[in-house]
Amino acid sequence: MQEKNKVFDVIVIGGGPAGIMASISAAKENKSVLLLEKLSKIAAKLKATGGGKCNLTNTLSTDEFMAKFGKNGRFMSHALEAFNANDLRDFFASIGVETIARDGFRVFPLEHSSGIILKALDDELERLKVKVDCSVEIQTIQKKDDIFIITSQSNIYKSKNIILATGGLGYPTLGATGDGYIFAKEFGHEVTSLHPAMMPLFTKEKNFAACKADTIAKAILKVDIAKYKKLKLTGDLIFTNNGIRGPVVLDFARELTPILAKYDEVPLLISFLKGKNEEQIYTHLKKEIEKNPTATVLENLTSLLALSVAQEICNICEINSAEKFKNIDGIKREKLIKTLAWTPLTVIGHEGFKNAMITRGGVELKEIDSKTMQSKLIDGLYFCGEVVNIDGPCGGYNLQWSFSSGNLAGKTISL
Structure with a gap:
């Protein structure tokens, strides 16, 4: 038990982006740091981020950025003030990774490779003499006489402070098991209900499976339940065999x-x-028909939609797509215009946490000091990253939060 008698200033549990940044930040404050990771290597999930391209952050202002997280967004203000997107880019530049926002919004490493990021972070941990132990399955965490005692199958670790950076429940194949929630509860913290997020959805209707090759740009999705009528989002949508995916669906x-x-x-x-509303759609189709009176309904609709989608709209409305618009029954014509304006789809499920990129929910924010990320219940216990009740949309939001909260937790460790 090589670490049995050594007491670290801080032990960071979880080798994802939040844990890595917390370790670096604490080490820069001249703290002795041990980073524990249950997998054989750190940053497995970071490596997979953005399809391996690693969308690190984005170019929004701090206020715009926080607004994208909803009601919990303001909690991030201190972390972002200490380490915002520009600071993150400067940090990576300082360790040899240049970044770029080719679309003016999403920030990637210049080489668009997460491998570059991992190598640079590994080198920085080594330079700062952060001790990294992988393949560590933690069994218990206790606090005795102001010292945290962490036991694994083969070792005992001691520290004056610990930072829980264990992530959420998404992608269990990349090490997510929810250990952090268990540890938090054992220290008396409340954990909100947990839900998988940022993933494809299954729909009851399967008729759009034939439209998989066509991306719907700037589709608008809204919930057709009175209680949730304010929920609406715009973005690119893609059909699958079982439902829908694409950026707007993930969000x-x-x-x-x-x-x-x-x-x-x-x-x-x-x-x-x-x-477009029903009147605008009808006016558009009327002009199309006037231009080409012999056109079929399908030809009329392809002036608005991809061929495959137009055909499925006809199928939904039980309309012969080879018929002329003027020959369609009045009731079916009305249904067609209505369906073109707002097409109904029914979400019936998802794959759970299996392919969820993030977790919605986490350690209750009211029990965490937003100025330090320290627990309000247990001195020396800190949280950062996805383990807390904060989650954002696609586009570098969640990675920036992980880095910012990790930085804040590490730099404010009090001994």
Whole structure:
């Protein structure tokens, strides 16, 4: 038990982006740091981020950034003030990683490779003499006489402070088991209900499976339940064999999974036409028909939609797509215009945490000091990253939060 008699200034539990940054930040404050990771290597989930391209952050202002996290966003103000997107880019530049925002919004390493990020972080941990132990399965954490005692199958570790950076429940194949929530509860912390987020959704209707090759740009999704009528999001949508995916779906899943926990089904209304209303659609089709009176309904609709989607809209409305618009029954014509404006789809499920990129919910924020990330219940216990009740949409939001909160926790460690 090589660490049995050594007392570290801080032990960081979890080798993801939050834990790595917390370790670096604490080491820069001249603290002795031990980073514990249950997998054989650190940063497994970071390596997979953004399809391996690693969308680190984005270019929004701090206020705009926090607003994207909803009601919990203001909790991040101190962490972002201490370490915002510009600071993150400067940090990576200082360790040899240049970043770029080619679209003016999303920030990636110049080489668009997470491997570059991992190598640079590894080197920085080594330079700062942070001790890293991998393949450590923690069994218990206790606090005795102001010292935290961590036991694993093969070792005992001691520290004056610990930082829980264990992440959430998403992607269990990359090490997510929810240990941090268990440890937090054992220290008396409340953990909110936990839901998978940022993932594809299954729909009851399977008719759009034939449209997989076509991306719907700037589709608008809204929940067709009176209680949740304010939930609306715009973005690119892609159909699958079982439902829907794409950036707008990944983001909207954050809102839908808690609702699905209450209801078996969640009805959606989707605009494939950037919010055009029925009158605008009818006027458009009327002009198309005037230009080409012999055109079929399908040809009329392809002036608005991809061919495959137009065909499925006809199928939904039980319309012969080879027919002329003027020959369609009045009731079916009315249904067609209505369906073109807002197409109904019913979400019935998802894959759970198996392929969820993030977790919605976590350690209750009111029990954490936002100025330090320290527990208000237990001195010397800190939290950072996804383990707390903060989650954001796609686009570098969650990684920035992990880095910012990790930085704050590490630099404010009090001995």
